[in-house]
Amino acid sequence: MNRVEPLIRFDHVGLRYGSGPEVLRDLTFTVPAGAFAFVTGPSGAGKSSLIRLMHLSHRPSRGLIRMFGRDMATLAKRDLPAIRRRIGVVFQDFQLLNHLSIVDNVALPLRLAGANGDGVRSHVLDLLRWVGLGDRLEASPATLSGGEQQRVAIARAVINRPDLLLADEPTGNVDDEIGMRLMQLFEELHKLGTTVIVATHDQNLIERLGHSVMSLQDGYLYPGLAKAEAAP
Amino acid sequence: MTARPASRSRANDRKIGRGLDIPLGTGGPDRFLAWLLAPMTYLAILAVAVALLVGDLLAHWDNAAAGVISVQVPPIGDRIATTARVGQIMDIIEEVDGVASVRALPPDETVELLEPWLGDAAILAELSLPVMLDVRADGPEAVDIAALTATMHEIDTEITVDDHGIWLDQILGAAETVGAIALASLGLVALAILASIVLAARAGFAIHRQTIEILHLMGATDRYIARQFQRRMLSLTLRGALAGLVIAAITLVAVHFLIGPVRVPLTHAPTLGPLDWVLLCLVVPITVGVGWAVSRLTILAALSRLA
Ligand SMILES: Nc1ncnc2c1ncn2[C@@H]1O[C@H](COP(=O)(O)OP(=O)(O)OP(=O)(O)O)[C@@H](O)[C@H]1O
Ligand SMILES: [Mg+2]
Numbered sequence: 450m451n452r453v454e455p456l457i458r459f460d461h462v463g464l465r466y467g468s469g470p471e472v473l474r475d476l477t478f479t480v481p482a483g484a485f486a487f488v489t490g491p492s493g494a495g496k497s498s499l500i501r502l503m504h505l506s507h508r509p510s511r512g513l514i515r516m517f518g519r520d521m522a523t524l525a526k527r528d529l530p531a532i533r534r535r536i537g538v539v540f541q542d543f544q545l546l547n548h549l550s551i552v553d554n555v556a557l558p559l560r561l562a563g564a565n566g567d568g569v570r571s572h573v574l575d576l577l578r579w580v581g582l583g584d585r586l587e588a589s590p591a592t593l594s595g596g597e598q599q600r601v602a603i604a605r606a607v608i609n610r611p612d613l614l615l616a617d618e619p620t621g622n623v624d625d626e627i628g629m630r631l632m633q634l635f636e637e638l639h640k641l642g643t644t645v646i647v648a649t650h651d652q653n654l655i656e657r658l659g660h661s662v663m664s665l666q667d668g669y670l671y672p673g674l675a676k677a678e679a680a681p
Numbered sequence: 682m683t684a685r686p687a688s689r690s691r692a693n694d695r696k697i698g699r700g701l702d703i704p705l706g707t708g709g710p711d712r713f714l715a716w717l718l719a720p721m722t723y724l725a726i727l728a729v730a731v732a733l734l735v736g737d738l739l740a741h742w743d744n745a746a747a748g749v750i751s752v753q754v755p756p757i758g759d760r761i762a763t764t765a766r767v768g769q770i771m772d773i774i775e776e777v778d779g780v781a782s783v784r785a786l787p788p789d790e791t792v793e794l795l796e797p798w799l800g801d802a803a804i805l806a807e808l809s810l811p812v813m814l815d816v817r818a819d820g821p822e823a824v825d826i827a828a829l830t831a832t833m834h835e836i837d838t839e840i841t842v843d844d845h846g847i848w849l850d851q852i853l854g855a856a857e858t859v860g861a862i863a864l865a866s867l868g869l870v871a872l873a874i875l876a877s878i879v880l881a882a883r884a885g886f887a888i889h890r891q892t893i894e895i896l897h898l899m900g901a902t903d904r905y906i907a908r909q910f911q912r913r914m915l916s917l918t919l920r921g922a923l924a925g926l927v928i929a930a931i932t933l934v935a936v937h938f939l940i941g942p943v944r945v946p947l948t949h950a951p952t953l954g955p956l957d958w959v960l961l962c963l964v965v966p967i968t969v970g971v972g973w974a975v976s977r978l979t980i981l982a983a984l985s986r987l988a
Contacts, residue, residue, distance in 0.1 A: 506898055526985075527903075534900035544895045548704040557702065561901050605899075 454518055455479035456613060456644050457503060462512030464498055472498050474668040476512070480646065482612075485639045487655050488648040490665035496648035497541050499665065500617045503646065504538050505529060517612070534562055537611035537643075539619045543602040545590035551577065551601050552586045558609040576604045579634070581627065595622040603631055607638055614638060616647045620654060632658060702896055703889045703906070705913040714881040714914075718921025718968065719928070721874050726929035726964050728867040730953060733960065735860030737951035739853065748781075748818035750826070755839040756809045767812045770836065774816055777832070779823030786813040878918070878972050882910055882979040897987070907980040911973050918972035922965040929961070 457480040464473040473495045480486060488496050501507045502514060505521060514521040517532060524532070537558070545554050556573045559565075577583055580600040590598050599622045606614060614635065620628035632654065639645045649655065655662055664671040705711060754770055756763045771783045788810065818824040826844050833840040886893065893906055933953065953961075 504898070530897075530900045530902040530905075532900075533898065536900075538898070540898075544898065546702065546892055546895060548892070549702065557896075557899055560702070561896075561899055561905065 453482070454515075456482040456484070456516065458513075458515040459502075460513040460515070462502065462509045462514055464495075464502060464507065465510045471510070472668050473502070473509075473665075476670050478663065478670060480644060482644055483639075483642055485635075485645045485658075485660040486647070487658075487660055487662045488646060488665060489650055489652070489655060489662055491650065494665040495668050496650075496665055497617050500538070500615050500646070500648050503613075504536060504615055505532065530561075534558065534609070535612040537606035537609060537614045539599075539602045539606045539614075539616040541617040541621070541648075543590075543598050545598060545601055545605075547589050547591040549589075550587045551582060551590060551593075554590060554601055555604045555608055558605060562609060573604075573608065576608055577601075580604050580631065596624075596627065599623060600627070600631065603634065607634060610638065610641065611643060614643050614645045616645070618649055619647060620649065620651060625653075628654065629657075701909045701913065702901075703885075703892050703909045705885055705889065705909065711881060711885055711913070711917070714877060715917045715921040715924070717877050718874065718918055719924035721870050721877070722922040722925030722964055722968055723929045723932075724925075725867055725870045725874070725968075726926060726961050727932065728863045728870065729961055729964060730929070730933055730957070731863035732860050732867065733953060733957045734951040735856050735863065737953075737957075738856050739860070741951075748820050748823060749845060750816040750818060750824060750829070751843045751845070752814040752816055752829075752833065753841045753843070754812045754814065755837070756811060760809070763809075763812060767814070770833070770840070771814060773832065773836075774814065774829070777824060777829055779819050779825070781817045781819050783817075784815045786815055874968060875971065875975060878914065878975045879979050881917070882914065882976040883983065885910060885913070886980060886983045893984075894987070903981055903984045906984060907977050910976050910980045914972045914976040915969060918969045919965075922968040926962060926965050933961075 457478075459476045459478050462473065462476045463471050465471045476499070488499055490496055498507070502509055503516070505516075505524075508521070517535065519528075519532075546557070549557070552570070552573055555577060556569055559569050559573070574583070574586065577586060580603060582597060582600055582604070585593065585597070590601055593601065599619065603616070603619055606616065616635070619635075620631060623631065628651075635645050635647065636658075752770070752774065754763075754767055757766060767785055771785065774780055774783045790813075816824075824844075826842060826846075830842040833842055896906055
């Protein structure tokens, strides 16, 4: 290989949950470092499943995944946290901690990375103001609307300026205006070097931003693949 | 969920990440552990105290009792004749190998000794009583009791020689049993403490499993998660063990002042010295240390079973 190694490489990857059918079949693609890619497809196509594989929260039932220059199959369990801390993730169901305030939820990745100084809080507050939650800082996420929770989840995913940002339907619960504002956040991060992968079925969003697209259907990856590989 | 009453301006001054990422103080039997540990450490400390007292008794019994021989001379005729005979016998005993001293107990001391068995001191004083000789040997087994008995029986077969061997054997045997029971109870209580710490940690893990999984997804290491449990366990075990220590100390001091030191005839009166108290207090840091280590191992084991 005389090219720079891609950030993510899938090689004939399949995924099944338990003994169920394969929900992802024979995925082969690469995502170069610094790319911005959409994953799209109808509901149940396997978008969230693909995000889970890339977040290493599920292991593939076949095939090879290589990320950050390492084979995930041979990765020791104790090396997983360090890799996860390089990945920011927005889950489709947010996965916020309801017993912590919004501020503490967003600060969690910083805390896990060992940062706890005075700068941390103001950094968190700035970000929360940017996503329009500056007046709900000490509330529990459980008291927020779906769209507000989504914004907390996004703030938590980007606070650490991760190397890889995975977002599963990050604009699914917000109106267009806030959606564009959140995408702006992703674009900023992308400019700073973060590789961004957004799963969405919002065709408007995809068209407006015009990045490469990976299209899933019934677990198979459709032509978008070529575009994904051609990304900068 | 606890409400946060902080006003906005105070909230802005607050540093982040003060509390635990896992709400361990809430929900479940968590706090119950402190209540469980208080009586268990109480029992553990009492068991240690009993074992120390028995150890003290066993370590000192020979100083006090070994080498003490009682010779009982029955009265003959009147008091004067008896006294003369006693003097004669004392001379013989003094010559025996290994005898350090011989002393005849004055009649009132004899009465005092016999009173518990025979009753009213005033009446006893009127009786013609045997004379008790208190013989001190150079050390335990310095005097050949059989030979001494034979010599005495040459004078009068009614004279009895007693080195308190049977009596002491019984006392010491009983003390050893009590000590062994104390140590066994200590072992059982220690096991119970261990089990409750393991159970509390496991229960906490099960209750907060979802939170733990989210932390895992965020890249928290197993050690980070275990540390949260350890911090919580530290405060629970410390509270429980300190409460147990305070109640145990009150019990021991009360026993000392209300009943007085334990007195066993012919033996040393066992007491708890300053070093013993230090040992008793050590039960607290040991419990806390064990809680710290055991909760860590329990949580790490539970985490390794997570997918
Ligand atoms: N935990 C699971 N256990 C079993 N099957 C699952 C699980 N999660 C997803 N699936 C199945 O995998 C398939 C793909 O699901 P996935 O959530 O990846 O789709 P999706 O593209 O994200 O859909 P949506 O747009 O509705 O979010 C579905 O058929 C679903 O039933
Ligand atoms: Mg989905």
